[in-house]
Amino acid sequence: MIQALSAPLLVFDLDGTLADTAGDLIATLNVILHREGLPPLSTQEAKPMVGAGAKALIERGLKASGVTVSEAKLEEMFDAYLAYYEAHICEVTELYPGLTAALDRFEQAGWIFAVCTNKIEHPSRLLLKALGIDTRFRAICGKNTFAFSKPHGEALLQTIARAGGDPRRSLMVGDTKVDIETARNAAVPVVAVDFGYTDQPIAHYKPDHVISHYDQLWKAVAALPFD
Numbered sequence: 151m152i153q154a155l156s157a158p159l160l161v162f163d164l165d166g167t168l169a170d171t172a173g174d175l176i177a178t179l180n181v182i183l184h185r186e187g188l189p190p191l192s193t194q195e196a197k198p199m200v201g202a203g204a205k206a207l208i209e210r211g212l213k214a215s216g217v218t219v220s221e222a223k224l225e226e227m228f229d230a231y232l233a234y235y236e237a238h239i240c241e242v243t244e245l246y247p248g249l250t251a252a253l254d255r256f257e258q259a260g261w262i263f264a265v266c267t268n269k270i271e272h273p274s275r276l277l278l279k280a281l282g283i284d285t286r287f288r289a290i291c292g293k294n295t296f297a298f299s300k301p302h303g304e305a306l307l308q309t310i311a312r313a314g315g316d317p318r319r320s321l322m323v324g325d326t327k328v329d330i331e332t333a334r335n336a337a338v339p340v341v342a343v344d345f346g347y348t349d350q351p352i353a354h355y356k357p358d359h360v361i362s363h364y365d366q367l368w369k370a371v372a373a374l375p376f377d
């Protein structure tokens with residue numbers, strides 16, 4: 151019996167990959183720091199702190215001010231962060247140029263899509279809805295969706311399973327070292343965008359391809375050895 155191949159799947163990271171979220175993330179961080187009497191961080195300073203989730207962003211923000219806090223205090227700040235962020239989730243956030251046109255092109259060719267982010271799942275869904283693209287994804291998986299989060303390969307493999315994809319016909323698209331490590335851990339190819347929040351030029355982490363605009367994604371994917 152011939153078994154139907156599952157549809158090819160693009161799994162996107164969210165912050166710094168689908169959308170330029172740094173403005174709203176860092177504004178939220180600065181509100182939380184201000185409540186503790188700490189000075190704000192500049193966007194330039196704080197952008198490379200994004201990628202490991204909100205709790206890590208708070209910890210990194212505190213560290214930049216030379217402050218460490220107890221686990222209980224960090225939890226309290228994390229709750230306050232999420233409450234503020236969810237109420238201001240899409241004030242300056244925008245999709246990156248060419249994204250929806252790229253999704254259209256891949257969709258017409260039979261591809262399906264999913265999101266694997268280190269953002270908490272609920273705000274991820276809220277944001278994708280606010281940006282008008284939530285219904286395009288077969289699965290939207292966040293840091294708290296599974297027992298594992300990026301860079302653990304299982305976060306990606308379980309996202310692929312939830313989307314009804316096959317790891318051998320899936321591809322990760324991300325903006326940071328975390329995404330590239332995740333893809334490697336899952337043995338899935340990875341295309342990196344160079345407009346996200348990486349601490350080093352993203353080519354340094356050796357993704358399979360680097361794109362600077364979504365109109366380059368089609369060619370980058372076509373160049374990969376894919377079923």
Ligand SMILES: O=C(O)COP(=O)(O)O
Nearest residue numbers: 164165201202203267268
């Ligand atoms: O919010 C973060 O720190 C990371 O989110 P991302 O995995 O979508 O980049």
Ligand SMILES: [Mg+2]
Nearest residue numbers: 163165166325
């Ligand atoms: Mg990212």
